[in-house]
Amino acid sequence: MTISLEKRGVSCVAELLDKDAPRTCDAVWAALPQGGDVYHAKYARNEVYTMVPRFADQEPGRENTTVTPIPGDVVYFSFDEGMLDRRFKEEKGIDSLPGVIDLAIFYGRNNLLLNGDVGWVPGNVYATIVDGLAPMAEACNDVWRSGGVGERLVYRRLEE
Numbered sequence: 463m464t465i466s467l468e469k470r471g472v473s474c475v476a477e478l479l480d481k482d483a484p485r486t487c488d489a490v491w492a493a494l495p496q497g498g499d500v501y502h503a504k505y506a507r508n509e510v511y512t513m514v515p516r517f518a519d520q521e522p523g524r525e526n527t528t529v530t531p532i533p534g535d536v537v538y539f540s541f542d543e544g545m546l547d548r549r550f551k552e553e554k555g556i557d558s559l560p561g562v563i564d565l566a567i568f569y570g571r572n573n574l575l576l577n578g579d580v581g582w583v584p585g586n587v588y589a590t591i592v593d594g595l596a597p598m599a600e601a602c603n604d605v606w607r608s609g610g611v612g613e614r615l616v617y618r619r620l621e622e
Contacts, residue, residue: 463491463589464620465536465567465598467500467510469613472601474594475620476536476567479587485522486538486588490617493517496565497616502606505577508533508570510602512615513562516540527584529575531568533599536589539564565617567591569599 466473478487490496496514503509509531521540531537542561566585575583591598605613 463494464618465591466616466618467598467601467605467613468497468616470601470604472594472597474567474591474598476534476589477592478589479526483522483526483538483586483588485525486586489518489522490538490565490588491619495616495618496563497614497618500605500610500613500615502602502610503566506531506568506575507573508599508602509566509568509573510605510610510615511564511566513564516561516563522586524584524586526587528587529582529584531573531575531585531587533568533570534591534595535568535587536591537566537568537585538588539566539583539585565615567598567602567615569595569602 463476464473465476480487498512498514500510500512540561540563575585577583
């Protein structure tokens with residue numbers, strides 16, 4: 463699949479990890495394209511993500527989880543309604559949803575999925591970036607420095 467920062471005109475290619483996270487891969491693949499406003503992580507470090515409404519008929523559950531993602535990891539998080547605080551949900555315009563899916567990519571080292579409000583936040587690593595990580599990392603770092611207003615993070619099936 464491709465993952466793009468549309469406004470910045472940067473894309474990368476990620477390979478699904480069907481053997482390691484088959485349920486998550488199936489759920490994401492069936493729901494593509496997905497995308498929305500991009501956000502840069504505050505706590506996890508080198509992460510950009512978008513939040514979308516739940517799309518799977520049945521949540522995949524935990525598989526191939528990590529709390530220490532590495533550069534190139536593409537991660538799926540499922541948050542129940544009560545897990546995210548009110549202000550966070552209001553800021554992101556997701557306060558009316560019963561739960562959300564966080565689709566994230568990690569572009570640098572030393573990431574730790576520990577949230578001061580809820581503790582460890584394991585995510586399912588369901589893909590790895592195999593092409594274009596360096597320019598995507600540069601663009602993600604620019605989201606950190608310059609902001610993400612008007613930028614969208616979009617996941618699509620790779621056109622062969």
